[in-house]
Structures are given as C-alpha cells and as structure tokens.
Amino acid sequence: MSKSRxxxxxxxxxxxxxxxxxxxxxxxxxxxxKPEDNRSKLTISEIKRRTLAVHxxxxxxxxxxxxxxIPLCSPCHLSYHTRxxxxxxxxxxxxxxxxxxxxx
Numbered sequence: 001m002s003k004s005r006x007x008x009x010x011x012x013x014x015x016x017x018x019x020x021x022x023x024x025x026x027x028x029x030x031x032x033x034k035p036e037d038n039r040s041k042l043t044i045s046e047i048k049r050r051t052l053a054v055h056x057x058x059x060x061x062x063x064x065x066x067x068x069x070i071p072l073c074s075p076c077h078l079s080y081h082t083r084x085x086x087x088x089x090x091x092x093x094x095x096x097x098x099x100x101x102x103x104x
Contacts, residue, residue: 005061014054017069023052025073032073053077 007013023032032052033039039047055070055077056063072080 007062007064010061010064013064013069017054017066018052018071020066021071024071025052025076026070027072027076030073032071048074055080 018032023034024030025032030050033047033050042050051074052071053074055072057068057070060068
C-alpha cells in the first residue's frame with residue numbers, strides 16, 4: 001500500500017485512535033505498548049506482538065473517519081490482510097515487514 005494514500009497527519013490521527021481505546025487491540029483485547037512504555041525487558045517478539053496499528057475497516061487509507069479506524073495489535077491487523085480481506089495479497093506482507101515499514 002502506498003504511503004501517498006495516507007494524509008500527512010496520519011501519525012497524529014493514528015495516535016488519537018490508539019489513545020481513544022486505551023492502547024488495546026479491538027479484536028483480541030491485548031494491552032499494547034504506549035510510546036513511553038519501557039521495552040528493555042521485552043523480547044523483539046513481545047514488542048512486535050504488542051505493537052498497536054490502526055486498520056482502515058473499508059481498506060481505504062484516504063477514509064480517516066473515526067468509525068473507519070480500528071486499533072489492532074500487529075498480528076490481528078496482519079490477519080485481516082493475509083486472509084485477503086484487503087488489498088494486500090497473501091505473502092506480500094510479513095509481520096516483520098509491517099513493523100519495519102511503520103517504524104516500530
């Protein structure tokens with residue numbers, strides 16, 4: 001998915017949605033990491049598992065209405081895309097690639 005489809009203030013929008021749900025995944029309910037949380041005793045795998053992303057319910061990055069934005073942990077977010085519910089084909093996006101692309 002091209003970053004050009006996201007608004008310039010995407011980071012702000014995403015952070016607001018994450019804060020609105022208390023940094024919890026809206027699918028599995030895991031408590032995800034806040035930017036200020038100490039990660040020093042966590043493994044890379046734990047950090048990746050507890051990273052919160054914001055999913056566009058209609059798969060349109062241009063549509064940033066709050067009701068279209070669903071905070072999900074990285075594995076739950078990835079599951080939406082790898083089950084071909086979105087515009088990302090199976091195998092195109094790994095959890096590592098997702099984390100790296102989003103600077104987590």
